[in-house]
Amino acid sequence: MAFEQPLDRTAPSISEAIDHERGRQESTLGMIASENHVSESVLEAQGSVLTNKYAEGYPGGRYYGGCQHVDTVEELAIEHAKDLFGMDHANVQPHSGTQANMGVYFSVLEPGDRILSLSLSHGGHLSHGHDVNFSGQLYDVEQYEVDPETGYIDYDAVASHALEVDPDIVVSGSSAYPREFDYERxxxxxxxxxxxxxxxxxxxxGLIAAGVHASPAEHADFVTGSTHKTIRAGRGGFIMCDTEHADDIDSAIFPGAQGGPLMHNVAGKAVGFAEAQTSxxxxxxxxxxxNATxxxxxxxxxxLALVSGGTDKHLLLVDLRDSHPGLTGKQAEAALNDxxxxxxxxxxxxxxxxxxxxSGIRVGTxxxxxxxxEEAEMGIVADLIVDVLDTPDDDAVHDRVTSTVDDLCEEFPIYE
Structure with a gap:
């Protein structure tokens, strides 16, 4: 039967594309701050027969039979999340961080309510209220910015802005802000x-789970996140909150925002969360x-000019306008990709x-x-990047950097 054949016979073009992507990852230096490489264990969990199982509802309260084993998987993912982040309740079903944010908004806001969040051009995220996203289309959005001189958030200015616009929810978090948030403030x-x-x-x-970054657990009503970036778990999102909001959050995700959970991804989350509890x-x-430092x-x-002058975490935001005024972020990305x-x-x-x-590029570790x-290799990589930015059309520099990248990739493989 067709479904008993290996992938390279059933869908050779897909098999070839996957092989090529694995080769691309192995032969390049991935420095997109939102990307990572999961373990073989996470890959195994996500490629398992759990993808076959519908499990609408929650453990112990499903709308389908035969859920006893996926209940175990989801319960483990929930317990690991609660242990890692120290909150009362965790929902591990969101398909993405954006859907996690959707679940929070749906649980406590009405259409037209007001969100106050960091501007996208200053490091925020689409799901915090951009007008091309559902959040900006359903809600009234006000945004705060970083101080143009320092690159840091001015919390006094945020406080004044909040008093002026009277939001229903204030969002802390970003996709390209290189400093820690003052969650308490x-x-x-x-x-x-x-x-x-x-x-x-x-x-x-992942940085919060490991205790190397400030945690919002004691200072926020809701904590959302992606599960596939610094924490290296199965791809998706999650929500944490106290017991008071648990039922509303669960209802907002299912049936409010999505149907059945992707149980193979939930398994990947559980595995990654378990890995994150190790020394x-x-x-x-x-x-x-x-490495980012x-x-x-x-x-x-x-x-190079860095927004805020540096970083507290895993990413840097390079502003090219002073050091390379004729080079756009798009051109820099393409030159480095080459x-x-x-x-x-x-x-x-x-x-x-x-x-x-x-006018910038985002670089992650x-x-x-x-x-x-480690730091020695990061110094080498930094020089390679600046060499390319300084002379993006120099073939000799291109060849030298490419050769060094090849050597580094061979020395540090992803999957043995």
Whole structure:
């Protein structure tokens, strides 16, 4: 029967594309801050027969029979999440961080209610209220920005903004802000205007789980996140809250925002969360931050301007306008891609170019740290990046950097 055949016979083009993607990952330096490489165990869980099972509802209360084993999987994912982040309730069913945020909004907001969040061009996220996203289409959105001189959030300015616009929910969290959030201060700001506080930790889940980044657990009504970035678990999202909001959150996800959970992804989350409870993961998270710090130091020494002057976590935001005024983020991304260094173009505070062109690049260290890169290697990578940015059309530099990238990839494979 057809379904008993191996992939390369059933769908050879798909098999070939997967092989090519594995080869691409192995032969390039992945530095997109939101990407990582999961373990073989997570891959095994996500590629398991759990993909066959419908499990609408929650453990012990499903709408389908035969759920006893997927109940075990989801219960383990929930318990691991609660242990890692120290909150009363966890929902591990959201298909993404955006759907996790949707679940929070649906649980406590009505259409037209007001969100106060960080502007996308200053490091925020689409699901925090951008007008092309459901959040900006359903809700009235006000946004705060970073200080243009320092690159840091001015919390006094956020407090004044909140008093002026009277939001129903205040969002802390970002996709390209390189500094820690002051979750306690954001919570005070929210309390002063009788608003909820949603902390979106999508990028820093692993750093918080390992204790190397501040946690919002004691300071936020809701905590959402992605499960596939710094925490290296199965791809998706999750929500945490106290017991008071548990039923509303669960109802907002199912049946409010989505149908049956992807149980193979929930299994991947459970495995990744279990891995994150080990001492090895704590060392990994510490190295992620150390690598980003080294990258920032070397970039600065080589003349690149960094938003806020550096980083507290796993990512850096490079503003090219002063050091390379003729180079757009799009051009920088393409030039680096050509030599096997994968980053993404990114808007910067005070951006004048479109989001498809941009004036900056975002650079992250989680994936290279998974490959066992340490500070010495990050110094080398920083020099390679700046060499390319300085001379993006120089064939000799291109060839030299490509050769060094090849050597690093061979020395530090992803999957043995």
């Amino acid at each position: 954001i919570n005070e700001i929210a309390d002063d205007v009788d608003a909820y506080h949603l902390a979106d930790i999508a990028h820093v889940t 090895e993961f704590e060392s990994y998270a510490e190295q992620v931050v150390a 080294r990258l920032a130091e070397r970039f600065t020494e080589r003349g 030599v096997g260094i994968i980053v993404n173009k990114n808007t910067v505070p005070g951006e004048t170019r479109s989001p498809m062109v941009t 989680p994936a290279l740290t998974t490959r066992s890169f």
